[in-house]
Each structure stands twice: as C-alpha cells, then as structure tokens.
Amino acid sequence: xxxxxxxxxxxxxxxxxxxxxxxxxxxxxxxxxxxxxxxxxxxxxxxxxxxxxxxxxxxxxxxxxxxxxxxxxxxxxxxxxxxxxxxxxxxxxxxxxxxxxxxxxxxxxxxxxxxxxxxxxxxxxxxxxxxxxxxxxxxxxxxxxxxxxxxxxxxxxxxxxxxxxxxxxxxxxx
Numbered sequence: 797x798x799x800x801x802x803x804x805x806x807x808x809x810x811x812x813x814x815x816x817x818x819x820x821x822x823x824x825x826x827x828x829x830x831x832x833x834x835x836x837x838x839x840x841x842x843x844x845x846x847x848x849x850x851x852x853x854x855x856x857x858x859x860x861x862x863x864x865x866x867x868x869x870x871x872x873x874x875x876x877x878x879x880x881x882x883x884x885x886x887x888x889x890x891x892x893x894x895x896x897x898x899x900x901x902x903x904x905x906x907x908x909x910x911x912x913x914x915x916x917x918x919x920x921x922x923x924x925x926x927x928x929x930x931x932x933x934x935x936x937x938x939x940x941x942x943x944x945x946x947x948x949x950x951x952x953x954x955x956x957x958x959x960x961x962x963x964x965x966x967x968x969x970x
Contacts, residue, residue, distance in 0.1 A: 840861045844856060855878050859876070860875075885897065886899075886901075886942075921936040921937060
C-alpha cells in the first residue's frame with residue numbers, strides 16, 4: 797500500500813498526492829482489466845470444450861467474447877452467442893419439463909413461447925420450420941444439455957475471493 801502524505805501548507809504537496817492517487821487508480825484499472833480478460837477467455841475456452849458435440853456447428857461458432865466499458869472505467873467481459881443457446885442449456889417442451897435442468901431460472905417456460913398443440917395421437921408439442929432440412933417438423937422439445945453454467949461454475953472456483961463475478965442470462969426480442 798502506497799503511503800500518501802499531504803502538507804496542507806504546500807500546494808505542491810497536494811498536487812503530488814493527487815498524482816499518486818491517479819497513478820494508483822490507473823494501475824488498479826489495468827490490473828482489473830487484465831483479470832477480466834483472462835477470466836473471460838478462460839471461460840470462453842471452457843464453454844467451447846463443454847459444448848463440443850452439443851447442438852450444431854452454428855451454435856458453437858456463434859459463441860464469442862465481447863468487452864464493454866463499465867461506468868467505473870473497468871471493462872466487463874461478456875460471453876455472447878446465438879439466441880437459442882438458452883434453450884439448449886435449459887431444455888424445451890414436454891421433454892425438457894420431464895427432466896428439468898436444476899439451474900433453470902424460476903418460472904422457466906419450457907414451451908419456449910411456441911403455440912403448443914396436441915396431435916391426434918396425443919403428442920404435445922409444436923411445429924416449426926427447420927431451415928436445414930427445408931420443411932416443417934413437429935417437436936416435443938429437447939432435454940436440457942447444460943454446458944455454459946457448468947463452465948462458469950468451474951471458472952469461478954479458481955478465482956480469488958476478492959473477485960466478484962456475476963452470471964446473467966437473458967434473451968431479447970426484436
């Protein structure tokens with residue numbers, strides 16, 4: 797810890813103290829940003845390893861790190877990807893609801909906003925257009941295949957207790 801002394805009778809003493817505090821703040825911001833980058837990149841790598849074999853190549857290739865400037869001048873690391881990743885993580889439909897992910901947010905909607913129907917043979921689900929095969933298909937949903945939250949939980953275990961990390965998940969509509 798740097799020692800700062802101020803002689804109230806000397807304007808130069810106050811200027812030196814301000815310069816020292818500014819340098820300390822700059823150093824702290826630089827170190828903070830380094831921790832953010834290292835942690836975010838480690839998390840990204842682990843998510844990609846955990847996600848191998850889950851979903852299609854489009855999902856994994858969409859996952860990337862992004863950095864934004866926080867209000868305090870420190871960077872915030874984000875992991876972003878395709879808008880449907882959350883459904884892979886937590887599952888959908890009757891299939892997902894029958895074997896729920898214990899980490900799913902309270903009130904998770906397994907219907908995923910789709911119009912649920914019951915077919916003549918009693919199956920509950922919905923139809924959607926599958927662009928890969930070029931036709932409409934029926935689905936009862938999918939079981940959860942968690943790969944992001946487990947990676948996050950593994951990464952935070954190794955961080956110093958003074959580092960605060962927050963897991964936020966959201967979807968957006970346009």
